[in-house]
Amino acid sequence: xxxxxxxxxxxxxxxxxxxxxxxxxxxxxxxxxxxxxxxxxxxxxxxxxxxxxxxxxxxxxxxxxxxxxxxxxxxxxxxxxxxxxxxxxxxxxxxxxxxxxxxxxxxxxxxxxxxxxxxxxxxxxxxxxxxxxxxxxxxxxxxxxxxxxxxxxxxxxxxxxxxxxxxxxxxxxxxxxxxxxx
Numbered sequence: 001x002x003x004x005x006x007x008x009x010x011x012x013x014x015x016x017x018x019x020x021x022x023x024x025x026x027x028x029x030x031x032x033x034x035x036x037x038x039x040x041x042x043x044x045x046x047x048x049x050x051x052x053x054x055x056x057x058x059x060x061x062x063x064x065x066x067x068x069x070x071x072x073x074x075x076x077x078x079x080x081x082x083x084x085x086x087x088x089x090x091x092x093x094x095x096x097x098x099x100x101x102x103x104x105x106x107x108x109x110x111x112x113x114x115x116x117x118x119x120x121x122x123x124x125x126x127x128x129x130x131x132x133x134x135x136x137x138x139x140x141x142x143x144x145x146x147x148x149x150x151x152x153x154x155x156x157x158x159x160x161x162x163x164x165x166x167x168x169x170x171x172x173x174x175x176x177x178x179x180x181x182x
Contacts, residue, residue: 006023006024006025007023007024007071007073008021008022008023008024008073008074009021009022009023009024009027009032009034009035009036009071010034010035010071010072010073010074011027011032011033011034012033012034012035012117013033014033014103014117016035016101016117018035021074022034024071025058025112027115028059028112028113028114029111029112029113031105031107031113031115032115033103033115033116033117034071034115034116034117035071035072035078035116035117035119036069036070036071036072036114036116036117036118036119037069037070037071037072037078037081037082037085037118037119037120037121038066038068038069038118038119038120038121038161038165039066039067039068039069039082039085039086039096039121039122039123040066040067040099040120040121040122040123040169041067041086041090041094041122041123041124041125042122042123042124043124043125043126043141044124044126045141045143046143046144047141047142047143047144048066048067048141048142048143048144048147049067049090049125049129049139049140049141050064050065050066050067050139050140050141050142050147051064051065051066051067051068051089051090051129051131051135051136051138051139052064052065052136052137052138052139052140053065053135053136053137053159054133054134054135054136054137055137058110058112059108059110059112060108060159060160062137063157063158063159063162064140064157064158064159064162065158065159065161065162066162066165066166066169067086067090068082068085068086068088068089068090068135069085069118069161070085072119078098078119078121079096079097079098079121082096082119082121082123083096086123088132088135089131089132089135089136090129090130090131090132090136090139091129091130091131091132092125092127092129092130094123094124094125094127095123096121096122096123097121097122097123098119098120098121099120099121099122099169099172100120100168100172101117101118101119101120102117102118102120102168103115103116103117103118104116104118104161104164104165106160106161106164107160108160114160114161116161118161118165120165120168120169120172144170144173147166147170148166148170151163151166
């Protein structure tokens with residue numbers, strides 16, 4: 001058996017049932033559906049913590065995206081994975097909860113494709129991150145309205161998956177607020 005340090009992703013069916021493991025790069029080359037998570041951290045002003053991806057990333061370098069995202073490891077739950085990655089990329093921990101999950105497929109210019117069963121997680125913090133420069137070039141807190149307008153005006157600044165997920169995230173939060181008022 002060949003030893004490898006390459007990260008494995010969990011292949012899933014359309015119901016998020018695990019059906020196997022595959023090296024991350026191979027899954028992206030073959031556009032295989034796999035489990036993932038996306039973390040969104042909001043501060044007390046309702047602003048979203050964005051990260052700018054590091055310049056040396058193999059896809060989407062220097063683009064702005066949600067607080068952090070990655071793939072669950074074999075045997076790891078989504079919340080546990082989200083907290084691990086938040087700590088690794090942004091240098092802090094907060095409790096997370098899952099808002100919703102959905103499937104999306106997004107091709108990149110380099111021939112790779114994200115085809116993910118994405119678990120969208122939310123947490124709240126006013127803490128400033130201590131970014132890991134291997135993963136993150138910069139960060140900023142922005143209002144949801146600013147982000148929505150900026151995605152419309154300058155979509156090339158954002159990762160392809162963030163543009164897909166943000167619209168669902170923003171709609172979900174607005175619906176939650178209206179439901180509480182109702």
